[in-house]
Amino acid sequence: MNKKINDNNLEKLIFYSNLISYLLSFIVLILYFSFILILGFKPELFHKTLPNSSITYGIFSGLFIIIISVFLTFIYVVLSNLFLDKLKK
Amino acid sequence: MNIFFFLTLLIFPLSSMASDSSSKNFAALIFGIFVLVTLLITYFASKKNFNKSNYYAAGGKISGLQNGLAIAGDYMSAASFLGISGLVFFSGFDGLIYSIGFLVGWPIILFLIAEKLKNLGKYTFADVTSTRLTQSKIRILSASGTLVTVIFYLIAQMVGAGSLIQILFGLPYYYAIWIVGLLMIIYVSFGGMIATTWVQIIKAILLILGATALAVMVLNDYSFSIGKLLEEASNVHPEKKSILYPGKLISDPISAISLGVALIFGTAGLPHILMRFFTVPDAKSSRISAFYATTFIGYFYILTFIIGFGAIIFLTNNNDYLDPNNNLIGSNNMAAIHLSHALGGDIFLGFISAVAFATILAVVSGLTLAGASAIGRDFYVYVIKKGKSDEKKEILVSKISSVFLGIIAIVLGIIFQGQNVAFMVGLAFAVAASTNFPILFLTISWKNLTTNGAMYGGFIGLFSALLFVFLGPTVWVETLGFKNAIFPYKYPGLFSMSISFFSIIIISLIDKKNRDEKRFMELTKKSYLESK
Numbered sequence: 001m002n003k004k005i006n007d008n009n010l011e012k013l014i015f016y017s018n019l020i021s022y023l024l025s026f027i028v029l030i031l032y033f034s035f036i037l038i039l040g041f042k043p044e045l046f047h048k049t050l051p052n053s054s055i056t057y058g059i060f061s062g063l064f065i066i067i068i069s070v071f072l073t074f075i076y077v078v079l080s081n082l083f084l085d086k087l088k089k
Numbered sequence: 090m091n092i093f094f095f096l097t098l099l100i101f102p103l104s105s106m107a108s109d110s111s112s113k114n115f116a117a118l119i120f121g122i123f124v125l126v127t128l129l130i131t132y133f134a135s136k137k138n139f140n141k142s143n144y145y146a147a148g149g150k151i152s153g154l155q156n157g158l159a160i161a162g163d164y165m166s167a168a169s170f171l172g173i174s175g176l177v178f179f180s181g182f183d184g185l186i187y188s189i190g191f192l193v194g195w196p197i198i199l200f201l202i203a204e205k206l207k208n209l210g211k212y213t214f215a216d217v218t219s220t221r222l223t224q225s226k227i228r229i230l231s232a233s234g235t236l237v238t239v240i241f242y243l244i245a246q247m248v249g250a251g252s253l254i255q256i257l258f259g260l261p262y263y264y265a266i267w268i269v270g271l272l273m274i275i276y277v278s279f280g281g282m283i284a285t286t287w288v289q290i291i292k293a294i295l296l297i298l299g300a301t302a303l304a305v306m307v308l309n310d311y312s313f314s315i316g317k318l319l320e321e322a323s324n325v326h327p328e329k330k331s332i333l334y335p336g337k338l339i340s341d342p343i344s345a346i347s348l349g350v351a352l353i354f355g356t357a358g359l360p361h362i363l364m365r366f367f368t369v370p371d372a373k374s375s376r377i378s379a380f381y382a383t384t385f386i387g388y389f390y391i392l393t394f395i396i397g398f399g400a401i402i403f404l405t406n407n408n409d410y411l412d413p414n415n416n417l418i419g420s421n422n423m424a425a426i427h428l429s430h431a432l433g434g435d436i437f438l439g440f441i442s443a444v445a446f447a448t449i450l451a452v453v454s455g456l457t458l459a460g461a462s463a464i465g466r467d468f469y470v471y472v473i474k475k476g477k478s479d480e481k482k483e484i485l486v487s488k489i490s491s492v493f494l495g496i497i498a499i500v501l502g503i504i505f506q507g508q509n510v511a512f513m514v515g516l517a518f519a520v521a522a523s524t525n526f527p528i529l530f531l532t533i534s535w536k537n538l539t540t541n542g543a544m545y546g547g548f549i550g551l552f553s554a555l556l557f558v559f560l561g562p563t564v565w566v567e568t569l570g571f572k573n574a575i576f577p578y579k580y581p582g583l584f585s586m587s588i589s590f591f592s593i594i595i596i597s598l599i600d601k602k603n604r605d606e607k608r609f610m611e612l613t614k615k616s617y618l619e620s621k
Contacts, residue, residue, distance in 0.1 A: 040342025043335040054320035
């Protein structure tokens, strides 16, 4: 990221933590804004229901985004605790 | 400290006097216990609040789990509990759109700012921006961003509180506003962050327990199947199946995106939330608290969804809860409250009502503390005194500011009685997304940012958010009565945030001579490593 910081470990830390942070943020934002764009442009996609159920695609994807968001924060904590924190030493 | 006990004595007899049924008595009892416990905590905290660290950040001694609960407590306001379950009751799927937007901000906070905030700042988020930008200038902007956000959010909460308590406890509106206002002033000015955090934690636990019990009672009748619950709800609701997919909330794509932007990035710029990341000992606890907060909030939104659909089933066609026009007694926001009575009788209604009251109290306290810190620390110490002030005076000014903000909240709460204030929460989010978030994010991630860029760009963002709301459909047309809105969209987030980022970047690029890469490098290093 910056050449003047000579510490190899620090450079590695910055690289990997940025990679993890931006990648995970990107996944969340993509999921959320696809949901929002479908709402805005093609809401009928959300009308269909899952087979043999009253759960529509809309409700399914809504609940899915909530659950996946919580899951991704869990992934982030695990990666940081097990991997990134070691680089700090 | 007699005032604490005096106040508790005052609340007990008056609330039971005003009530006429066993549920109200029970609600008053539970709420009375809550107030008693929180005032005791405040009393003990007040003995410790002689230094800044205790007053602003609870001495940095809150654990990750405790802070996760406190953050969730700050975020799960009565508006999200009653408002979202009410919206689901009224229109089904559309209620879910809000919950998702409110939740998705959380992973972003964790991934991008939670740890860096803790590593770079001490008590307010302006501490972070001023590690590399000129204190006196950037703190004016941060304090303004904080105060505007806090005041709009406070008005919305106070007006909601007044009318809710009026319905729940049968107390007059003014009386309710005064109780909330006075208790909040006592918590914040005597108890500082320690008391505010514990009020928040207790309330979060009560709210999660209450909402869980309510959702379990709903699901119990449908053998814990969401599918069956939705099917029954769509049979009962007058709009049938259409409550299971997008309805009228989102009328055009631009509004949808703009609302989403404000919800996500506004969350990452709410000062009372950001402040909580300073109450933990280190960056790792800060990370863990954001994880717990996301989990609790996500779980809570799933509960409100179930509660809303449960309310459709149990309250539609139930004459006990409908007025002659077939509307829910006391508006749709009462869906969760009525449902608690339908499923759990007087005692459970009393419990949920008390929890709703405690929720309002806790949220306004968190807001007031954030506002008071902005005045006492950012504005008084660094703008007026140029950083030369002793600790005692700083805390004194913060405490006086909290009393002052409390009085403002009471007065505005009374002025705005009966007005539609829902847009003010939206406005608070839009300002947070267009001022606080851009400067915070660019401070930690963009090396060419300059003080002038952040300050002027940030103010442009702040004013454009205010202006767009003022000229938009909610104020210009619905409140002021003009025929056509000058700014066509209800939610300005997308536009005001883009304008803010754009102005900050352009002004910083022009202001090349004030660039300070060395300070940015120091900041980068510090933001990734522990600050000890």
